[in-house]
Amino acid sequence: MNEKRIRLPLTRETARTLRAGETVLLTGSIYTGRDAAHKRLIQLLDEGKPLPIDVKDQVIYYVGPAPASPGHAVGSAGPTTSYRMDSYAPRLIELGLTGMIGKGKRNQAVIDAMKRYGAVYFGAVGGAAALIARRIKKSEVVCYEDLGSEAIHRFEIEDFPAIVLIDSEGGNLYETGPAAYRAEIEDEAQ
Amino acid sequence: MREIPSSVIREAAVRLIYEASYRIGPDIEAAIRAGIGRERSAAARGVLEQIAESYEIARAESVAICQDTGMAVFFFEIGQEVHIIGPFEEAVNDAVREAYRDGYLRKSVVAEPMFERVNTGDNTPAVIHMRLVPGDRIHILFTPKGFGSENMSRIRMFPPAAGVEGMKRFVIETVAEAGPNPCPPVIVGVGVGGTFEQAALTAKRMTARPVGSHNADPRYAALEDELLAAINRLGVGPAGIGGATTALAVNIDYRPTHIAGMPVAVNMCCHCARHAETTL
Ligand code: SF4
Numbered sequence A: 001m002n003e004k005r006i007r008l009p010l011t012r013e014t015a016r017t018l019r020a021g022e023t024v025l026l027t028g029s030i031y032t033g034r035d036a037a038h039k040r041l042i043q044l045l046d047e048g049k050p051l052p053i054d055v056k057d058q059v060i061y062y063v064g065p066a067p068a069s070p071g072h073a074v075g076s077a078g079p080t081t082s083y084r085m086d087s088y089a090p091r092l093i094e095l096g097l098t099g100m101i102g103k104g105k106r107n108q109a110v111i112d113a114m115k116r117y118g119a120v121y122f123g124a125v126g127g128a129a130a131l132i133a134r135r136i137k138k139s140e141v142v143c144y145e146d147l148g149s150e151a152i153h154r155f156e157i158e159d160f161p162a163i164v165l166i167d168s169e170g171g172n173l174y175e176t177g178p179a180a181y182r183a184e185i186e187d188e189a190q
Numbered sequence B: 001m002r003e004i005p006s007s008v009i010r011e012a013a014v015r016l017i018y019e020a021s022y023r024i025g026p027d028i029e030a031a032i033r034a035g036i037g038r039e040r041s042a043a044a045r046g047v048l049e050q051i052a053e054s055y056e057i058a059r060a061e062s063v064a065i066c067q068d069t070g071m072a073v074f075f076f077e078i079g080q081e082v083h084i085i086g087p088f089e090e091a092v093n094d095a096v097r098e099a100y101r102d103g104y105l106r107k108s109v110v111a112e113p114m115f116e117r118v119n120t121g122d123n124t125p126a127v128i129h130m131r132l133v134p135g136d137r138i139h140i141l142f143t144p145k146g147f148g149s150e151n152m153s154r155i156r157m158f159p160p161a162a163g164v165e166g167m168k169r170f171v172i173e174t175v176a177e178a179g180p181n182p183c184p185p186v187i188v189g190v191g192v193g194g195t196f197e198q199a200a201l202t203a204k205r206m207t208a209r210p211v212g213s214h215n216a217d218p219r220y221a222a223l224e225d226e227l228l229a230a231i232n233r234l235g236v237g238p239a240g241i242g243g244a245t246t247a248l249a250v251n252i253d254y255r256p257t258h259i260a261g262m263p264v265a266v267n268m269c270c271h272c273a274r275h276a277e278t279t280l
Helices: A012-017 A035-046 A089-094 A108-117 A129-134 A145-150 A173-189 B006-022 B026-038 B042-061 B088-102 B160-178 B196-206 B218-232
Strands: A004-007 A023-032 A059-061 A099-102 A120-123 A136-143 A152-166 B002-005 B073-079 B082-085 B127-133 B138-142 B154-158 B186-193 B247-255 B262-269 B276-279
Touching: A023 A099, A035 A089, A035 A145, A089 A108, A108 A120, A129 A136, A129 A152, A129 B042, A152 A173, A152 B042, B002 B006, B006 B082, B006 B088, B006 B138, B006 B276, B026 B042, B026 B247, B073 B082, B154 B160, B154 B196, B160 B186, B160 B218, B160 B262, B186 B196, B186 B218, B196 B247, B196 B262, B218 B247
Parallel strands: A004 A023, A023 A059, A059 A099, A099 A120, B002 B082, B073 B127, B186 B247
Antiparallel strands: A023 A152, A120 A152, A136 A152, B073 B138, B138 B276, B154 B262, B186 B262
16 A cells, blocks of 8 residues: 655644545654543633643544553554544634544534644544554653543654545545445446 | 352453453454455555454554453353352452453443543443353353444334334444444344343344354344345445445344334444353
8 A cells, every 4th residue: 555654743734635535654743632631621721721732733643542561652552433522623623733533423513623724534443453552652641640541642653554534625535435335336236 | 069269250250351352353353354355445455454463463462452441241151050159249340450450451431420430440340241050160251342332332122013124224224324433344243122121132242252153043144144245235344434344243143022022232343342251
């Protein structure tokens, strides 16, 4: 496969060049966050307070890794289902977040925000968690340590395998991929 | 009467947790590899290759196949001639506590579901299902369950008139609507009949039936094949990005039910359908 190599941080300009269906290898640093951390971030915004992380040009990986065993930076670390972050994501995209990594469908509000501001939704392969963990070279807690595995971490990643699921023009591999397969088998049946 | 100390149950449970969490079943791994040959798109093949490679890494390094190491679900079949010495549930929960801590498995359980949602910190309590059977042995099946796929599961209380067609439509619809969320390729556990809770429990038990096996009743076996083919025509594909391999298996079982009903439960399970069993 010919993957596109991308260096992070991810600017809006670069984000806008990516197209649904492209396979990429990401290198650089990313943040992690799941439901509980997102809830806290949005609460801060609601109170008019600053965020503990600057999300501009950043990528958030929806993940709650397993504990690291000796000799590893992280334990197994595949994506969690993204829709649980849908009610929070548009606010962060508005603030400059350019990428999200997860798995599963997103709602229209997220897609609209991605189109408006220029952001990408990447997919990592659910259940390929041991392989993905090998591409994470360093991990440190940034904030919300009390949340354990759900704390916001900064990961240093190298050649992290991902697929562009939804692009900044609304192109959606979850729609076009299955439709293309169905069209192919229908053609053959005729 | 055969005496089995609860410590023996605890030790067996610890071993099962490690085995299930690090080593995918050969039936599932073979089905994933077979899928690679069937996919036409490089991206779909790439997904299956990543999954197969990840299984290998997990096994070689004794790390979790998936970071969501699930709620710890156990099915016990206890021979009625067994006398367990010592507290049974405590032994099982101790096993969970020990294995999830020492095995670097994620703790994913909150004590109360609506108000505080505070993590119990040790992945307890286990979910324990039990049946008393003849004999003097104990059979343990451990089948941890992640919630990416658990959340996509459904149950419906059909009227009998819904029949086979109603059941088929419901199963296919459930998989189609789940789409990429439950980490396809999936294993679809289906329980038909019984009561509300029995249908669900039967469906759960079916997620641990080996890929490639069939129901002993030829009518149900034929339904399994038919539904698997129909689901794989949906095109959801590996990781939901489009392709031939949406499900690896549809495993169906039934229970006697009431004259007025036909419950159908669909328990969705990801390709990481982890399970391990032993007999004491
Ligand atoms: S659904 Fe299964 S493979 Fe996907 S994240 Fe959850 S446990 Fe892992």
